[in-house]
Amino acid sequence: SYVMYNESIIPKEEAAISFEDRGYYFGDGIYEVIRVYNGKLFLQEGHLERFQASASKLDLVVPYSPDTMKSLLRRLIDKNGLTTGYIYFQLTRGIQARDHLYERGTAPVLTGFTKTAGVPFAKQTDGIDVYATEDIRWLRCDIKTINLLGNVLAKRAAEDHHCAEALQHRGDVITEGSSTNAFIVKDETIITHPQSNYILEGITKRYVLQLAKQLNIPVEQRPFTIGEAKEADEMFMTSTSVEIVPVRSIQGSFEAGYGHSPVTRELLGEFRREVELFEAG
Numbered sequence: 001s002y003v004m005y006n007e008s009i010i011p012k013e014e015a016a017i018s019f020e021d022r023g024y025y026f027g028d029g030i031y032e033v034i035r036v037y038n039g040k041l042f043l044q045e046g047h048l049e050r051f052q053a054s055a056s057k058l059d060l061v062v063p064y065s066p067d068t069m070k071s072l073l074r075r076l077i078d079k080n081g082l083t084t085g086y087i088y089f090q091l092t093r094g095i096q097a098r099d100h101l102y103e104r105g106t107a108p109v110l111t112g113f114t115k116t117a118g119v120p121f122a123k124q125t126d127g128i129d130v131y132a133t134e135d136i137r138w139l140r141c142d143i144k145t146i147n148l149l150g151n152v153l154a155k156r157a158a159e160d161h162h163c164a165e166a167l168q169h170r171g172d173v174i175t176e177g178s179s180t181n182a183f184i185v186k187d188e189t190i191i192t193h194p195q196s197n198y199i200l201e202g203i204t205k206r207y208v209l210q211l212a213k214q215l216n217i218p219v220e221q222r223p224f225t226i227g228e229a230k231e232a233d234e235m236f237m238t239s240t241s242v243e244i245v246p247v248r249s250i251q252g253s254f255e256a257g258y259g260h261s262p263v264t265r266e267l268l269g270e271f272r273r274e275v276e277l278f279e280a281g
């Protein structure tokens with residue numbers, strides 16, 4: 001398979017990452033993941049805008065124009081013949097001797113790969129169990145940094161408790177999953193944490209809220225509590241890779257269970273129809 005290294009698309013075996021890359025020493029970098037359906041990039045603009053925003057928040061400069069980024073992503077997908085899956089790309093602050101103090105002006109390092117990955121239909125149909133755990137992350141969760149230790153530990157804890165995803169909460173407030181955004185449904189209204197420094201504002205989240213609007217489903221973007229999650233009629237998670245998955249049960253810090261989830265199913269049905277149109281278009 002081929003990978004991206006700055007502006008080159010090269011065989012993976014030929015890619016070499018420097019010992020002194022700040023991504024390696026400090027997790028000093030950002031990333032994005034974009035869904036690929038039928039060889040085409042889904043919601044590409046939103047992902048590239050968020051990539052740029054993450055860079056700015058970390059005083060990083062994306063060394064390529066949006067058009068160059070798009071053509072690099074396109075070339076890598078074509079070279080690997082990817083049809084259904086995703087493209088991952090990251091930008092680190094580049095190669096400098098290890099020092100907390102970074103220098104400006106060093107060339108950043110862009111890398112990327114593609115992966116074949118189907119839509120998780122079984123999870124979408126059956127729902128998943130999630131593991132509730134305290135959110136121990138820093139206070140800039142809005143930045144899509146490669147420094148993911150809080151998320152990584154939460155995900156491991158979930159798996160160790162036979163759950164497919166974590167559900168993080170800061171005290172009483174539910175923030176998000178380890179790599180997904182969280183939603184509850186109460187009396188046919190969708191409630192989800194608002195955009196803030198406490199969560200990563202998902203591109204899928206935004207898309208799903210747009211679909212909800214089209215379907216005339218009311219939405220409240222506000223913090224919601226553990227108590228509200230326990231009392232909710234439905235819960236679901238969203239991300240680039242899973243799209244929309246219903247939550248079947250919550251374990252861990254607190255417990256809850258959900259049934260048929262009609263609002264989640266309606267949204268998922270609409271999401272799938274849109275993707276099929278996108279694939280055909």
Ligand code: PMP
Pocket residue numbers: 033151176177178179180181199200201202203204205238239240241
């Ligand atoms: N929250 C976190 C912490 C994530 O890592 C992700 C996945 N990138 C998401 C939410 C979902 O974001 P998106 O819908 O853009 O994939």
